[in-house]
Amino acid sequence: MDFNNLNKFCVVLIFLIIVLGFSSSVFAESFSDNNDQEAWIQENSSSLLFTYLEANIHVIIKNNNDHAEFFKISQQYSGDGSVSPPITWKVVSSPGAVKMAKNINSPADLGWEINAGQTRDISFKLVSNSTPFYIIMGGSTPNTYWPIINEPGLMASWFLPNEIDYLDPNLDLKLWQGRFCFWIKNVQSKGPRVEGIVRAPIVPIDSNLTASDPKVDFISQMNPSAQTAAWDVTLYPGQSKHYSYTYQWPIKTSGTTVDKQSNLQTTSSGSSDPKTPVSVPTKSTGVPFGLFVVGVIVIGAGIGYAKFLR
């Protein structure tokens, strides 16, 4: 059977193949990188960076001493100094705070004066002043073999209620509520997508995660000193994603004094929601052969028709 127009059609088809080839190369040049095919990436080579970190903290603190004490916050939290710079917080909102005469870190520490026996309600908002950054605990050994992306929950030195306690044992922490927001970005401009787990600390260990956006995929128990909220993320080159979560300590508040020691020693009571996952979906691990077979049959049919039936 002759199809005169098919001649033109096939010429166009061949032209399209060539165009497809060139366009594919352009696509590949935009989204692929010969050097990004690392099977195992050191943390410093992570494709993902935090590009924004914000903390909204609300605490209720009682001064058990017989004289006034100051609840203080620093504007710089530790980093190990070699792998990553410390987190420098910019205090953007601290109603009632005053500048401390003496500070641990520069710039100046801020504080709230709490009179003897007084219980004070304090809120403040901080934004990380140094981005992009990696978060790592001061003096800790960088994890060089696991993360494709940062896993801050395992190494972070964010605000921890017990750090407040370290500052002044006379200040009795009654309530801690923290809302953290952060952005992560795949800083690669080209290459395939990256996948991994982003972790963020929920501290102390018996805090209750009260909200998260997007919903956390699971709560990791890998770190003995802090539970970590974990999201399973997929990011394409240049893509950014926003995460926020809120937690509270202790799980239930009451007018009575909270026994912090017993709380801190308690293991996870299962109060967190969602739970650590008990199952994962199985991934697609094969390309179906069906269409391939169809292709072979179509070629065979074409040849057979040309040879025997034409």
Place this chain on the structure above:
Amino acid sequence: MKLSTFFVLVGMLIITLYGLIEVSYYASANNLEVNNSDTPYLEIPKIGIDQAINNKSIDYGIYHEPKSAQPGYGTVALFGHRTFYGSPFLNLDKLQTGDNITVEWPGIGNVEYQVINTTIVPASYLLSIEQGNVLFLITCYPLGSDKERLMIEAKQVKIYPIGKSEKKPANDPPYALIIIICFFLGGTILSFFYPVKEDQFIIFLTTIAITLLLLLAYFFPIPPDSIESKLSWINDLLGV
């Protein structure tokens, strides 16, 4: 041009899509930068697996499910393609009860497992990752289909220190170039023996175009998952 020639060209295009996946995969593998001191390996002598484990994507070989535990600390889940993408788990079905599997994991050691069970489950199956110190190797089943999953379950036997012998990058043949040459030779032979003499030139021209396309994919690998998703979609559409 004859109708038969049109069919042949369509068939060649379909097969080219599969060729693109493999060429892109192997071209990427050639550029793989593996930090040997930090890279875990899976070793299964019986079926000839000695390959790096990655935490990036299942499209780069054997992939560790990040929600599962590290060896020695709970249930480990490793996924691998059975077809295409280097087919690391092509012969997974040949494992039998009692076969040895070793996971070399920097910072932990050599964790040795022994196969205790082989299971076929639906693709929608959810794998529990709280089953103690066991290893699951998971791939597609049957061969050439993604309707079900083949799961090999192995129990942890022992952990011992990693020796000093360092893994060296596999010195594999240039599969991507071999595939491209095969396409070119196959197309050329097809055009030479094609019964319709006046259309032989068209088929040869198409072969040249396909070879050019594969060469471009070799030098600038295309993310294969985008091609795979389209192929799977067409397969589902055709019900094949």
